Amino acid sequence: MEAIARRALMTKYAVTDHVTGAFDRMRRDDRGQGAVEYVGIIIAVVIVLVGVMAVLKEISPEVDKAIKGAIEKVTKFGEGGPK
Numbered sequence: 001m002e003a004i005a006r007r008a009l010m011t012k013y014a015v016t017d018h019v020t021g022a023f024d025r026m027r028r029d030d031r032g033q034g035a036v037e038y039v040g041i042i043i044a045v046v047i048v049l050v051g052v053m054a055v056l057k058e059i060s061p062e063v064d065k066a067i068k069g070a071i072e073k074v075t076k077f078g079e080g081g082p083k
Contacts, residue, residue, distance in 0.1 A: 056064040 053064065053067065056067065
């Protein structure tokens, strides 16, 4: 019985060491950080655009249509998506 308890304790230490090492590596590793920041910026811009479009739809439908047309022209969403 003592051998099983010793083995379980050693396994616990091994797993704890592995998990702690993984967290340490993640904390020190900066690879991919720039991509995450760019994605965050893009998400922020999209949220602002959606808010502006919602306000413009209520205030001025003509401006709303002009902005939607410009976005469709750039992204080609009006033609079934980018090509």
